[in-house]
Amino acid sequence: MKKNNVIGWIAIAAVMFGFMFYQSKQIEKQQKVRFQQDSIARVQLLEQQKRDSLEKARIDSLIAIGELPDPALAQAAKEEAPAPVEEKTAAPVVAQTASQAEGGESQLVTLSNDKLEVVFTTKGAQPYSAKLKGYTNYDKSDLYIFNSATYEGANLYNVRVFAGDLVNTKDFEFQVVSSTDSSVVMRLPFLNGGYIEQKYTLAKDSYIVDNKLSFINLDIPKNAFSYDIDWAVLVPRMEKGYRNEVQYSKAAYRLNSEEGPKEFAKGRSQNETPGGSVSWVAYHQQFFSAIFRAKNNITLQSARVIFLSENDPARNLMACGSSFRKDFSDVTAKERVYEHEFYFGPNSYKGMKALGQGYEKTIPLGGSIIGLFTKYVIIPVFDFLDGFDFSYGIIILLMTIFIKIVVFPLAYKSFVSSAKMQILRPEVEKINAKYPKQEDAMKKQQATMALYKRAGASMMGGCLPMLLQFPVLWAMFRFFPASIELRQQPFLWAEDLSSYDSIISFNGGIPLIGDHLSLFALLMAVSMFFYTKLTGSAQMGGNDPNGKMMRYMTVYFMPVMMFFICNSLSSALSYYYLLSNIITMLETWAIRKWVVKPEDVYARLRATEGKPMPKSKWQQRLEQAQRMQQQRNGR
Numbered sequence: 255m256k257k258n259n260v261i262g263w264i265a266i267a268a269v270m271f272g273f274m275f276y277q278s279k280q281i282e283k284q285q286k287v288r289f290q291q292d293s294i295a296r297v298q299l300l301e302q303q304k305r306d307s308l309e310k311a312r313i314d315s316l317i318a319i320g321e322l323p324d325p326a327l328a329q330a331a332k333e334e335a336p337a338p339v340e341e342k343t344a345a346p347v348v349a350q351t352a353s354q355a356e357g358g359e360s361q362l363v364t365l366s367n368d369k370l371e372v373v374f375t376t377k378g379a380q381p382y383s384a385k386l387k388g389y390t391n392y393d394k395s396d397l398y399i400f401n402s403a404t405y406e407g408a409n410l411y412n413v414r415v416f417a418g419d420l421v422n423t424k425d426f427e428f429q430v431v432s433s434t435d436s437s438v439v440m441r442l443p444f445l446n447g448g449y450i451e452q453k454y455t456l457a458k459d460s461y462i463v464d465n466k467l468s469f470i471n472l473d474i475p476k477n478a479f480s481y482d483i484d485w486a487v488l489v490p491r492m493e494k495g496y497r498n499e500v501q502y503s504k505a506a507y508r509l510n511s512e513e514g515p516k517e518f519a520k521g522r523s524q525n526e527t528p529g530g531s532v533s534w535v536a537y538h539q540q541f542f543s544a545i546f547r548a549k550n551n552i553t554l555q556s557a558r559v560i561f562l563s564e565n566d567p568a569r570n571l572m573a574c575g576s577s578f579r580k581d582f583s584d585v586t587a588k589e590r591v592y593e594h595e596f597y598f599g600p601n602s603y604k605g606m607k608a609l610g611q612g613y614e615k616t617i618p619l620g621g622s623i624i625g626l627f628t629k630y631v632i633i634p635v636f637d638f639l640d641g642f643d644f645s646y647g648i649i650i651l652l653m654t655i656f657i658k659i660v661v662f663p664l665a666y667k668s669f670v671s672s673a674k675m676q677i678l679r680p681e682v683e684k685i686n687a688k689y690p691k692q693e694d695a696m697k698k699q700q701a702t703m704a705l706y707k708r709a710g711a712s713m714m715g716g717c718l719p720m721l722l723q724f725p726v727l728w729a730m731f732r733f734f735p736a737s738i739e740l741r742q743q744p745f746l747w748a749e750d751l752s753s754y755d756s757i758i759s760f761n762g763g764i765p766l767i768g769d770h771l772s773l774f775a776l777l778m779a780v781s782m783f784f785y786t787k788l789t790g791s792a793q794m795g796g797n798d799p800n801g802k803m804m805r806y807m808t809v810y811f812m813p814v815m816m817f818f819i820c821n822s823l824s825s826a827l828s829y830y831y832l833l834s835n836i837i838t839m840l841e842t843w844a845i846r847k848w849v850v851k852p853e854d855v856y857a858r859l860r861a862t863e864g865k866p867m868p869k870s871k872w873q874q875r876l877e878q879a880q881r882m883q884q885q886r887n888g889r
Contacts, residue, residue: 461599519559647745
């Protein structure tokens with residue numbers, strides 16, 4: 255094996271394992287640490303529920319950040335009020351008794367359309383549950399973005415405003431003023447005749463819930479310039495594989511000073527304190543999202559995501575929370591109205607893009623460069639084929655064939671070069687036998703390069719097809735696990751192409767494999783073994799120890815490692831890799847059988863024997879540099 259070959263194959267291995275193996279190992283390490291931390295946190299949260307009031311336990315179980323009172327408003331309360339302000343209640347200014355606030359029975363109001371059903375509670379005038387129609391969890395149960403009926407306080411939408419006292423809307427029962435199938439209006443009356451109003455509207459055929467927050471005739475002091483919002487969501491688990499679901503779940507927000515969104519908590523618990531004006535904040539499960547948007551922008555003070563452990567008894571995935579501050583547009587106005595909206599729906603690229611808020615930019619498509627290929631090639635082709643009502647397994651097959659056809663003209667010369675190198679292998683063996691000594695390595699390399707050049711082959715001929723595949727493989731690596739179209743779609747023995755297929759399950763986890771065996775991943779690894787054996791045998795043979803080592807790593811080690819990586823990933827991804835390897839082997843076989851023939855290669859060798867071969871500009875510059883180096887050394 256020559257030095258250039260070693261460098262080339264090492265570069266290939268580094269690129270492949272750089273974006274797959276490293277990511278997989280990092281996630282495993284993070285999950286081990288997080289498992290212990292989340293278990294302790296979970297116990298503490300459950301104990302907190304027993305000790306504190308129901309409302310306090312609700313916030314702690316969601317975001318573990320408590321009440322988040324504003325020190326500036328608290329100080330303003332002390333300065334403006336004639337008597338000290340109690341921290342917990344605003345009963346003196348609100349037209350309801352403490353018993354009504356704390357012990358009154360809440361009323362539930364439901365808004366529903368063909369896509370979404372949202373239930374609101376009068377306790378705090380906030381969303382109580384959000385159920386998506388047309389989707390189910392992995393166990394076929396109803397799919398909720400959050401559900402307070404299952405886990406008390408799974409959603410918190412609390413408005414904090416100083417109006418004589420510090421009012422937390424979550425502490426009070428609102429009155430239903432009007433209710434229809436598409437909208438509900440709830441008010442919290444004050445003793446002076448003013449009120450806080452929350453109006454929610456669910457349009458037809460939409461995942462958007464419009465929210466209009468109104469402060470009418472409230473005694474808001476002149477030095478209270480803003481109101482605060484606490485929003486928290488407890489997202490349950492919805493998918494088959496915990497590892498995949500965590501890996502592709504995250505949070506994001508869009509600063510008004512930046513064009514694209516900023517992502518955080520990607521597969522791990524994390525806090526953010528941007529303190530800047532944002533247009534929206536999103537909490538993404540692998541395939542579904544809860545998004546809060548202020549139509550006139552709002553300041554995001556803090557955001558947090560806590561991923562819960564795989565053995566969480568309530569089967570919750572992540573607890574998310576945000577704290578916002580919104581300045582009053584007019585501090586002297588008696589009527590202040592502010593518009594917000596919620597998105598409770600799927601992470602559909604087309605659907606989110608149609609909303610025009612940039613939500614779709616948080617869907618993983620492979621980065622800025624590879625993402626262009628995904629957006630303008632992969633997704634359009636996928637959508638086009640989807641229109642024919644094929645099964646998704648057939649769509650992936652047709653997509654693979656299409657991609658191979660597109661890439662083939664770029665890879666054709668490399669396939670031909672690789673075929674020639676296979677034919678020339680006996681001649682390379684002769685050169686290796688002629689220069690067996692280590693000190694003759696340079697002569698051996700030069701003789702081999704001359705042989706390949708006379709035959710019209712390239713030493714890196716077999717590498718380029720693999721390099722050309724990397725952008726496509728990376729695009730698919732990001733596209734398939736995040737494509738909601740593949741969710742719960744069966745094909746052959748796989749019951750869900752967006753998750754791993756399992757033909758054998760184990761009671762206990764096995765190192766590197768886990769608790770199951772994926773047949774698609776196994777077949778992919780086998781195909782990769784034959785693919786590397788077929789395409790790499792020309793470059794990695796002979797008596798060269800380095801060549802033998804590289805052949806062992808490429809033919810045996812890489813397929814095994816790819817199996818470990820893909821065993822818990824999307825079965826659609828392993829299925830695509832399998833098809834890609836099979837088609838590439840067929841292309842290689844066809845070219846070697848019908849395009850590149852041994853007699854033609856040897857005829858060219860005989861025709862060029864003893865004749866000087868033209869040198870490339872790169873070779874000319876290299877020889878010139880060598881001569882200059884020799885002259886300097888001679889001095």
